Amino acid sequence: MPSSSKLLTLVLVVQPGRVLLGMKKRGFGAGKWNGFGGKVQPGETIEDGARRELLEESGLTVGALEKVGNLTFEFVGEAQLLDVHVFRADHYNGEPTESEEMRPRWFKQDEIPFSQMWADDNLWFPLLLQKKKFVGYF
Numbered sequence: 001m002p003s004s005s006k007l008l009t010l011v012l013v014v015q016p017g018r019v020l021l022g023m024k025k026r027g028f029g030a031g032k033w034n035g036f037g038g039k040v041q042p043g044e045t046i047e048d049g050a051r052r053e054l055l056e057e058s059g060l061t062v063g064a065l066e067k068v069g070n071l072t073f074e075f076v077g078e079a080q081l082l083d084v085h086v087f088r089a090d091h092y093n094g095e096p097t098e099s100e101e102m103r104p105r106w107f108k109q110d111e112i113p114f115s116q117m118w119a120d121d122n123l124w125f126p127l128l129l130q131k132k133k134f135v136g137y138f
Contacts, residue, residue, distance in 0.1 A: 009050035010037040022102030059097030
C-alpha cells in the first residue's frame with residue numbers, strides 16, 4: 001500500500017468547440033496526448049504550480065483557473081500515489097508553442113484522440129468539458 005503521495009497538476013485549455021492537448025515527447029507518459037502540468041515545487045501553491053507548468057510546456061499564460069477535478073492514481077509496485085489536481089482554463093494569452101517536453105495541438109471536442117491518451121481520460125474528460133466537478137481513483 002502506498003505510504004505517501006506526489007502532488008501534481010493538470011491544466012486543460014478549453015475554447016468553444018475545441019481543446020488544447022500536448023503530445024508528451026519524453027519521460028512519464030511519452031507518446032500520449034495530455035493536458036499540461038507536472039510536479040508542484042516546494043513553497044509553491046497548487047495553482048501557481050499549474051500556471052508555471054502550463055507556461056513551461058505550452059508557452060501560454062492564463063488568467064482564471066477553475067479547479068474541476070482531483071484524480072488519484074495508484075500504480076502497482078509504486079511507493080507513492082499520484083495526487084493530480086485538474087484545472088480548466090477558458091481564456092489564455094500567447095500562442096501555443098512547442099517545448100522540449102510537449103507539442104501542443106488543438107483538437108475539436110468531437111475528435112479528442114482518446115485511443116492515444118491515458119486509459120482513464122475518456123471517463124472524466126466529458127465532465128471537464130461540461131464544467132462538472134469530478135473525483136476519481138484509478
